[in-house]
Amino acid sequence: MDTVMLSRIQFASTTIFHYFFVPVSIGLALLIAIMETMYVRKGNEEYKRMAQFWGKLFLINFAVGVVTGILQEFQFGMNWSDYSRFVGDVFGAPLAIEALLAFFLESTFIGIWIFGWDKVSKRVHLFSIWMVALGTMLSAFWILLANSFMQHPVGFAINNGRAEMNDIFALITNGQLLVEFPHTVLAAYATGAFLVTGISAYKLLKKQDVPFFRKSFEIAAIVGIISSFGVAVAGHAQAQYLVETQPMKMAASEALWGESGDPAPWTIFANIDVDNKTNSNEIQVPYLLSFLSYSKFSGEVKGMNQLQAEYEQAYGPGDYIPPVKTTFWSFRIMVAAGTLMIVLGVYAIYLMWRKKMDKPNTWFMRFMFWGLLLPPIANTSGWIMTEIGRQPWTVFGLMTTEDSVSPNITSGQVLFSVISFNIIYAVLGAVLIGLFVKVIKKGPYAMDNEHGESHDPYNKEG
């Protein structure tokens, strides 16, 4: 394999792995901040225990997110140095601001939060978890600003063969960012929420610490349903923006080769034949694609064949069609997972509304447990659609992936790093799951004993 392919594999595996933990951190930070706020306002120790118990999972998760994030920042220079040269002017700035504004905030206040339970006042302690929550959100904003530039470059001019920034406000108000940021951050809140409802559902099924986990479930379910709805609304706005700015990605995510016709139907299922550029066995919902694209029940959507011809005119000869099957199916998996989240969330709220949470249906709780997998599935497939659907470009219309790679690295070097990073990801993933299971099994009331033990560490010596 060549360095481009290997570097793409490394980028994909690093980003996907890193992004299992990022949304959990963003989501749990908010939930823990809410729980601790309730503790400080109501003075009920149970909420403190809640913040501490979910905090344990948060910290294990946060550690893995942080260390994989360093790699995330370095790999642009390591594997994509020509890309870094070309866009560093625009793309480097948000990364630097992210570090200065968000990473320092997160890392300093997480230290105060972990170690400060008996060293700072209740209010300062509460303040520090809100700062962590704010930091995770700001971090998302600036990195998504950088990503939005790759999807829809604005606020720059080409000088001496490089993209140079000439309008920071254009970057901050990039239409792509305005739809991508709420979509992504709300999805992260949903991820944290569904993790808490999922684990709580498991403990409720086992009838362990029922009041604790019912309360946790309820708080998270409310956050979960609000954010899941929000994700869908923002996602709809994003699709409309996509039709305008990256019609090829839209057409690929619909496997739309020719014209859509007016009104355009939405394809649920299709057998895609990439070589002959045709589909068979399509199952379609009439009007829906027009609605997704324009919020009305009419309007045509351009197909890939026409766009390919247009792009050849604009950018010269080449293949401008992204991997269609991956784009098509990742979009459908994301939508299906998101829809299921809304369905589960609505039913959970209904149970709470009718005060039926003391005897919830066993099947429903099982669904809620497995539901914790839905957000990671949706997040991952969403990013695959976004990034694969942009191919062959790294920066849409400006630079291709092929031209982005470092010319001075060898495939042997990249193969070595791909293998070693992926081994370490596998180990970290396994350890993290193992520790999660251990913490969950012990439950929130085991922590009292642990504190007791550590008061006399010589007991542990042996």
Place this chain on the structure above:
Amino acid sequence: MSLNELWFLLIAVLFVGFFFLEGFDFGVGMETQILAKNDTERRILINSIGPFWDANEVWLITGAGAMFAAFPHWYATLFSGFYIPFVFALLALIARGVAFEFRGKRDSKAWQKTWDVCIFFGSFLPPFLLAVVFASFIKGLPIDKDMQMYAGFFDIVNAYTVVAGITVVLLCLVHGLMFTTLRTLGDLQERARKLAQKLLIPLAALLVAFVVMTYTMTDIFDKRGTLLWIVVVLGVVAYLLAGYFMTKKKDGYAFGMTGAVMALSVASIFIGLFPRVMISSLDQAFNLTITNAASGQYSLKVMTIVSLTLLPFVLGYQIWSYFIFHKRVHEKEHLEY
């Protein structure tokens, strides 16, 4: 001062800050194998840097981010050119970061041993590799006319860079030991101080070797002679004061002085480089400088406004966090890690 000069200075400050701060927690990480006699001492050491190490590491991330934003060519040439060293540094940093969090989560001895190994190598390899990288900066690297660096093994690993690597590792250890005297009590504190004193002698030998080799093998004393000699003299003074304060058990001052030696060593690299950012061993004309490697003026201006606004806050709350955790870590209290 032009914006290009300002950003070179800011990046230098970020890396000096990184080595000063993460330097001591790298040192403490190494102490877990060198100084600690049992598990309790190991835990006390880890907990003493618990609230800080993550924020200290952000100095490195911010330094790299600032390089990317202000001098994209520097960032691109550096990270792609040193591909394999960075792979190892990253693996070490990854293992170290999770090890702090994971170590105490199970009672098994094998489990703790595993993460202890990660903490040790994770604290030893990154400062070594980063020092190797920085030293090879000023020695010059095969960078071609397109700013691409094609370095062989011996361009990166050679007597000069290895001496630099060992010097910085030892400096981190001494600096870490002085940090330990500030945050622990009793026997551990005493032993930390004694070991630091003992290590001062080999450290002096290494520092002298590094200065002599720099003088003979690089051009930086020709380019910035006066300023560098001032730095060397200041370094000698700080080193002597560190030794003096150690014998007087003035740990706080001694910690300041070991930090000063570290800061001056890193600063000397940047002073010698300026106004170059990477030196080509093929042809002077291929050097990367603060002019030809930089972003446009607009970017630099935006970044200047943003960072000068944020920096006071960032420094403020970080100093505040050191103030919150100024008390010594005691074995009788709750140890988080």
